[in-house]
Amino acid sequence: MLGYKVSAQRIDPRESVARTETAEVRLATGLSGAADAFNPAELLLASIAACMIKGIERVIPPLAFSIDGVEVVLHAVRQDDPPLIVSVKYQLVVDTDETDQRLELLHKNVRKYGTISNTVPLAARLDGVIWRKS
Missing domain, CATH: 3.30.300.20 (K homology (KH) domain)
Structure with missing residues (x-):
């Protein structure tokens, strides 16, 4: 079976980042969100x-x-x-x-x-x- 691995880390109260080995995606994880990241x-x-x-x-x-x-x-x-x-x-x-x-x-x-x-x-x-x- 194929597997997938992603890790995510909180950057600040508004934003986190998810990473694979070579790529990253910014995440709007705070209550107010971040307009330039995906919720x-x-x-x-x-x-x-x-x-x-x-x-x-x-x-x-x-x-x-x-x-x-x-x-x-x-x-x-x-x-x-x-x-x-x-x-x-x-x-x-x-x-x-x-x-x-x-x-x-x-x-x-x-x-x-x-x-x-x-x-x-x-x-x-x-x-x-x-x-x-x-």
Whole structure:
């Protein structure tokens, strides 16, 4: 099985930093937050987006799929008591001339083979659509 390791350290009352061996991400961990860092919910959404984009990169070669760009737009709904994300909606916007059938095939593969996009639905609803960039 593949494993992952991240460490995080508090920098000050507003901010922390998460690190892997060679990269770091600034985190808004204070009560007032830090406008130029990701808060935990935004980090979750960024993780889903990264998973989907990586999934697209993974299936482009075997599907011989042609794209000029991808954007993922996500929106999460949080309940207060207890605090948790109850749903995430996404839009995959793909700049491509591929057919609608091939675009749906891309979407199916992204949802089927993504580590994060397979994990999140175990805790919250994950729904979305794929669009062609106009």
